[in-house]
Amino acid sequence: MSPYIFVTILLCGLVTWLSRVIPFAVIKNVTVPRWLISFLSFVPVAIMTAIFVESLLTYHAGHWPGVNLPNVYASLPAILAGILTKSLLAVVITGVVAMAVLRLVGWA
Amino acid sequence: MDSSLTFKSGLKDVVPTVFGYVGVGLAMVIVANTSHLSVLAVLLMSLIVYAGSAQFIIISMVLAGSPVSAIVLSTFLINSRMILMSLSIAQYFKKDSLGQNIALGSLLTDETFALSMNKLNQTGQKLRPTWLHAANVVAYLVWAAATVVGCLLGNLITDPDQFGLDFAVVGMFIGLLYLQMITDRSKPLLTQLWVVLFVAVAMYILMRFFPGNVALLIATLLGCGFGMAVSPK
Incomplete structure (x- = not known):
């Protein structure tokens, strides 16, 4: 492994670790104002939606994003599985099987 | 769970x-x-x-x-x-x-x-x-x-x-x-649905200008602000 790769990994690890840990140290010692608690209470639903929608789109610099159709198709049975079973495992497995089938029949 | x-x-x-x-x-x-x-x-x-x-x-x-x-x-x-x-x-x-x-x-x-x-x-x-x-x-x-x-x-x-x-x-x-x-x-389910819709639309618009990871961060911050604004006081 070249020093270039090694140093890159170490520094990338450091900034990632700091992003993870500093908020814990700050919150521990600071009384969080109420508006911030209210703001942060929307982080879960907002960030999970953003992660999901990102996977449905494809970025093309300087253009409107494209739609990742295979992911959209596979999402439909996965969402249905969630509504029917309320089980995380069932959603994941349904989605994976749906994607495998889509690839098998050549739609993805 | x-x-x-x-x-x-x-x-x-x-x-x-x-x-x-x-x-x-x-x-x-x-x-x-x-x-x-x-x-x-x-x-x-x-x-x-x-x-x-x-x-x-x-x-x-x-x-x-x-x-x-x-x-x-x-x-x-x-x-x-x-x-x-x-x-x-x-x-x-x-x-x-x-x-x-x-x-x-x-x-x-x-x-x-x-x-x-x-x-x-x-x-x-x-x-x-x-x-x-x-x-x-x-x-x-x-x-x-x-x-x-x-x-x-x-x-x-x-x-x-x-x-x-x-x-x-x-x-x-x-x-x-x-x-x-x-x-x-x-939170009422309706409030959450509004946030989901807002973030989804924001992601589409933001990805016109930013790669997915940057769009994700901005959309989340905007979504939290939007959620605060529309949640019942």
Whole structure:
């Protein structure tokens, strides 16, 4: 492994670790104002939606994003599985099987 | 998932999420393999950086010979959403020691964060370090194992997508988002649906101008502000 790769990994690890840990140290010692608690209470639903929608789109610099159709198709049975079973495992497995089938029949 | 916050229930709760790690881990190794990065470099990256999407970017930038400073900055931008997640979850561990807090933060991921947010709705808004440690450590070990196994299988399986495994992560977030919406009783479902719709539209518009990871961060911040504005006072 070249020093270039090694140093890159170490520094990338450091900034990632700091992003993870500093908020814990700050919150521990600071009384969080109420508006911030209210703001942060929307982080879960907002960030999970953003992660999901990102996977449905494809970025093309300087253009409107494209739609990742295979992911959209596979999402439909996965969402249905969630509504029917309320089980995380069932959603994941349904989605994976749906994607495998889509690839098998050549739609993805 | 129930209201138990023991180490054992942490192990049990994290199981559905590990499929995603296996899929991403295998995919990453195969990308790394085809780009002639050593097994040791990939494993070291999984153990030290421990962030799926950032690792893909690092591999591609290293191959392009980008300057270290640019790679580190990209990694920071991609992982800056960790700051938001850590800020959110840290409130529930204020009474625990600084050491515990640092240990919990060190292994926090998108997945264990989302899982914890689901768990809060089952436990009357409480979390315990033992439970999150269990989930975090399993996730970390599975990620490391997926990397190693991926290196060994890399030459055999050239296309993990064939088995639909690449969709495991998406499926996991669909499940976690849906469960979050139906179990979080601190907010009306309608308010949450508005936030989901707002963030989805924001993502589409933002991705006209920014890559997905940057759009994701901006859309989340806007979505939180929007949620505050529309939530019943």
